[in-house]
Amino acid sequence: MSKMLMVTPGRCIGCRTCEVACAFRHAEAGVPGRSRVQVRTLAKDVWVPILCLQCDDAACVQACPVSALWRNAETGAIEVQEDRCVRCNVCVVACPFGNMTVESPKKAVIKCDVCGGDPACAQFCPTRALEYLEV
Amino acid sequence: MQAIGNFDELKKYREGLVSARDPKRKVVAVCTGTGCKAYKCDDLASALEAEVVKQGLSDKVEIVPTGCHGFCERGSLLVIYPDDIFYQKVSVDQAAEVVSKTLANGEILEELLYEDPVTGKKIVKESDIPFYKHQQQLLFGPGRRIRPTEIDDYLALGGYEGLAKVLSEMKPDEVVELILKSGLRGRGGGGFPTGVKWRTCRDAPGDTRYVICNADEGDPGAYMDRSLLEGNPHSVIEGMIIGAFAIGSDQGYIYVRNEYPLAVSNVHVALDQAREAGLLGENILGTGFSFDMRVSRGGGAFVCGESTALMASLEGFVGEPRAKYVHTVEHGLYDKPTNLNNVETWANVPLIVNKGVDWYTSIGTGDVSKNPWGGSKGTKIFSLVGKVKNTGLVEVPMGISLRKIIYDIGGGVPDDRAFKAVQTGGPSGGCLPESFLDQPVDFDELSRAGSMMGSGGMIVMDDRTCMVDVARYFVKFLLDESCGKCVPCREGNRRMLEILTRICSGQGVLSDLDLLERLSRSMMRGSLCALGQTAPNPVLSTLRHFRHEYEAHIVDHRCPAAVCRPLITYTINDECNGCTLCKRVCPQKAISGEKKKFHVIDQDKCDQCGVCIQSCKFDAIDVA
Amino acid sequence: MLNLDINGRRVTVRKGTALLAAIREAGFEVPTLCHHEALEPYGACRLCVVEVREEGRDKTRVVTACNYPAKAGLQVETESEAVVETRREVLDLLLARCPGSPVIRELASSMGLHRSSYPPDQNRDNCILCGLCVRVCEKLGFTAITMAGRGAEREVAAPLKEPPPDCVGCGSCARVCPTGNIPLVDRDAMRRIWDRDFEMVRCTSCGRAYITREYLESRVEASGLPASHFELCDECSRSRTAQTMYRHMVLDDKEASHE
Missing domain, CATH: 1.20.1440.230 (NADH-ubiquinone oxidoreductase 51kDa subunit, iron-sulphur binding domain)
Structure with a gap:
């Protein structure tokens, strides 16, 4: 059995706690990183948190010319091996869901890695719009 | 020629060549190495040939344009065998006289004889000339008797006998063992034991192995490998075939710089001849062993003499080295085990096979019976240049002293100047002062002294050299x-x-x-x-x-050798008689003085070009 | 698996591991400038030097960790006197070459080097010739730029120093450059790099120019992914995803209310 981050858009209240939690969990040397989850406002009182779906047949993995993206066997999440990334940004364009992001100072690509099996977003989401569940 | 099918045929072919030669016929070996080419030695050889025909001596005299003789400073040169008469600085228009007087009548031409700069005496026989007397030309010798582009000449001298011996009597392992025991060490500069290299390459896993001859010699003033390859290409090729058999390779490469056109062309000719003779290619001498090689021309980058850069260049990449923590004998050309040796190293191989380990190890220093690093065996060719009377290529036994090379063979420093230093090992070698002159020349001693053997450059410097x-x-x-x-x-x-x-x-x-x-x-x-x-x-x-x-x-802001221009001053001393020559030649117009009166140099105008000192006939100009 | 000793700590690594990886795995830091995990070791910057003693040898030697294979019984010192001196000298030389590069200055001062021992170069850019740009370009299959010249004249250049015909304007070279020395300018849906102008593709939704046409075409071909994957910029892809999810949610709700 593996776990997945499940989104229930109707529960999202647009508080963006997930974004902050993500940024702090991926902080380096005390500086928060860029968030891997983004909350989108679709209409008045309608929000959707967007994050990587960890596709089975992932376009990012297929597009990466240097095999810097690989699936963590334990968590099932696709991870970026930052020191292998050659900053070609092809995955950013190739992902049909827009879930690859470029981090500015290092110019490397970042994405949701389910925090290695303990995703901060789900942990801190006050309304369980994000949940880390067995599937 | 017909391919030689087996060992017997090779023996018979050689016997045929030898018996066809008239031992009484005089042989005129005309050096046609690159150095002498500059003195128009090719024209000399043709002129001699034409004269011999004209004077009806064709059946008594044979003109042989040979490889380099080494005494480049004295070109064009020739030796008349069997009398061993040595003529130097022979010009084309002297050809007729050489034929009519010496070859026809045995008369010695005094003006062509070598004059010993030390004793002032004329010397007739080559073997009496100090430059040659102290040498031991094991590798260089044969090339001086043969036409580099005639495989028959090489075969007549016993060429490819070593290959026949190896293929008929020895197993590859035994050949490796033989080279290991001989103590042969890489002549390209590193001095790594050749046998150890061969064994590592042979033992490296994989089916395909390559052997390479590094002929990318690039040290300033050094041309040993060039001359060897030009003058006796078959000795290098034979060494490589033997090496390929020992290591288990079927493909070899000769990487030679394109600036050596004669070497490139002679190697091509030699390879074609060896192939035609059945000594190279498929099924060599009918033994089932196959090996062939190709010539690859380098663009003349010094760094391509480095083995990993050379291999990159061979593969068609930019000639840049890579760190070889994984050695090329295991992962070399195209990532296959590759054995690379330099020209001179390869040329030693047939010699060792023919004459045996005991003979070979009797030449040189140390004891290599237990440890291949234990000494330096055989001979080494040096290119002796710089401030030395007899410049040229010299082949000497390992262990000879620097003094013997520079003074006995080289004749010492010209113009009675004082010796200051000798630079050995090419650009990355070191400069040794007079106190090291009695140092034996071998791999380890030179390293200990802070220099190195390198590929064999030797530059002598006198007291006018600024270190x-x-x-x-x-x-x-x-x-x-x-x-x-x-x-x-x-x-x-x-x-x-x-x-x-x-x-x-x-x-x-x-x-x-x-x-x-x-x-x-x-x-x-x-x-x-x-x-x-x-x-x-x-x-x-x-x-x-x-x-x-x-x-x-x-x-002191002073250049003791008076070389560094910003640090020297020219002054006129009491010897000045006012001839005005210096004043006239000075490009800076820095010298003033009237006729027959003392001259003066204006130091503000002088730019230390030194033209005045060169022009002064009265030693009236000092430099300090 | 093989065991080696790094700064006195026993470390077990897989056979074939590079020494640099073994050192970093063991938790020690070694600086590098030309190394990249996705590329073959290059061994040019010489910052990753370490001192090793091979099993059975008396002498130690200084080697570059990036291309030295981890060996059984190897003793490794990452901060020995010889190592620190060599590393410092390399930085001293680089600092004189690129006195204006913050990356080099920071690295140098981390080793206590605030001024170079050599006169700083004037009018030189911040290229340290690490070769990352050239090698990444080759790795991506373009080989549009290369090293030209040798010795002190060595430089990164396009063939014949003309705008490189094989460049697709992907910009990877500019992004991997450790000193940020390769200029890349995006303006008015055009990208300028290596003295060449590239037409950029606009997002079919928002109109933002987000990739050069040549790069897009080459990547569609190389990845085997449908071209439709590349039609939107990442922001618009994200918006589309949000809308899709929202639609599903509404549909789900409707279905739920019907039951």
Whole structure:
């Protein structure tokens, strides 16, 4: 059995706690990183948190010319091996869901890695719009 | 010619060649090496041939245009066998006289004889000339008797007998063992035991193996490999075939620089002949062993003499070295086990096979019976150049002293100047002072003295040579030839040159010497390939043996050898008789004085070009 | 698996591991400038030097960790006197070459080096010739730029120093450059790099120019992914995803209310 981050858009209240939690969990040397989850406002009182779906047949993995993206066997999440990334940004364009992001100072690509099996977003989401569940 | 199918046929073929030759027929060996070519030796050989025909001596005399004889300074040169008469500086228009007088009547032409610069006596026989007398031309000798482009000449001398012996009597392992026991060490500079290299390559896993001949000799003033390859290409090819058999290779490469057109062309001819004779290619001498090779021409980059850069170049990439923590004998050309040896190393192989380990190890230093690093065996060819009377290529037994090479063979320093230093090992070698002259010349002794054997360059310097300037020259060369890939070599050489230039112009400070030493240490430790690792040698060895010259430049603002222009002054002394010559030649118009009156140099105008001192016939100009 | 000793700590690594990886795995830091995990070791910057003693040998030697294979019984010192001196000298030389590069200055001062021992170069850019740009370009299959010249004249250049015909304007070279020395300018849906102008593709939704046409075409071909994957910029892809999810949610709700 593996776990997945499940989104229930109707529960999202647009508080963006997930974004902050993500940024702090991926902080380096005390500086928060860029968030891997983004909350989108679709209409008045309608929000959707967007994050990587960890596709089975992932376009990012297929597009990466240097095999810097690989699936963590334990968590099932696709991870970026930052020191292998050659900053070609092809995955950013190739992902049909827009879930690859470029981090500015290092110019490397970042994405949701389910925090290695303990995703901060789900942990801190006050309304369980994000949940880390067995599937 | 018909392919030679087996060992018997080879023997018979050789016997046929030998018996067809008339032993009473005189042979005129005309050196047609590259050095003599500049003296129009080819025209001389044709003129001699034409004269022989014209004077009806064709059945009594044979003109043989041979490989290099080594005494390049005296070209064009020829030797008449069997009398061993040595003529030097022979011009084309003297050909008729040589034929009519010496060849027809046995009359010696005094004006063509060599005059010993030490005793002033004329010498008739080549073997009596000091330049040759103290040499032991094991590798070089045969090439002086044969036409490089005639395989028959090589075969008549016993060529490819070593190959036949190996293929008929020995197993590959035994050949490797033989080379190991002979103590042969790489002549390209490293001095790595050839047998150890062969064994590692043979034992490396994989089916395909390559052998390479490194003929990318590029040291300034050195041309040993070039002459060997030009003069006796078959000896190198035979060595490579034997090596290929021992190592288990079926493909070889000769990487030769394109600036050696004669070597390139002679090697091509020799390979074609060897193939035609059944000595190269499929099923060599009917034994089932197959091996062929190709010639690859290098573009003349010094760094391509480094084995990994050479292999990159062979593969069609830019000739840049890679760090070889995994050795090329295991992962070399196309990532296959590859054995690379230099021209001279390969040429030693047939010799060792033919004459045996006991004979070979009797020449040289140390004991290699237990440890292949235990000594230096065989001979070494040096290119003896610089401030020495007899310049040329000399082949001497390992262990000979520097003094013997420079004074007995080289005839010492010309113009009665004092000897100052000898630079061995090419640009990355070191400069040794007079106190090291009795040092035996072998791999380990030279390294201990702070220099190295290198590929065999030997540059003699007299008291007019500035050692700081010498170091600067070599660093400049190495900077130009550095591929520029790694930081210590590219930036280090650049900074080293900067500091040395500073010192040479009188702008140096004493702490520059510490900086040079510190930078040297890091370059030696940190550079990617041997070029950068050894680049500080000229600096370190001159700092070690001639530190006072550096200090004179820095502290006294003086160049003791009067070479570094910003640090020297020309003055006119009491010998001046007012001839006005210096005044007339001075390009700066810095000299004034009336006819028959004492002249003066205006130091503000003088730019230290030295034209005045060269023109003065009365030693009236001093430089300090 | 093989065991080696790094700074006195016993470390077990897989056979074939590079020494640099073994050192970093063991938790020690070694600086590098030319190394990249996706590329073959290059061994040019010489910052990753370490001192090793091979099993059965008396002498130690200084080697570059990036291309030295981890060997059984190897003793490794990452901060020995020889190592620190060599590394410092390399930085001293680089600092003189690129006195204006913050990356080099920071690295140098981390080793206590605030001024170079050599006169700083004037009018030189911040290229340290680490070769990352050239090698990444080759790795991506373009080989549009290369190393030209040798010795002190060595430089990164396009063939014949003309605008490189094989460049697709992907910009990877500019992004991997450790000193940020390769200029890349995006303006008015055009990208300028290596003296060449590239037409950029606009997002079919928002109109933002987000990739050069040549790069897009080459990547569609190389990845085997449908071209439709590349039609939107990442922001618009994200918006589309949000809308899709929202639609599903509304549909789900409707279905739920029907039950």
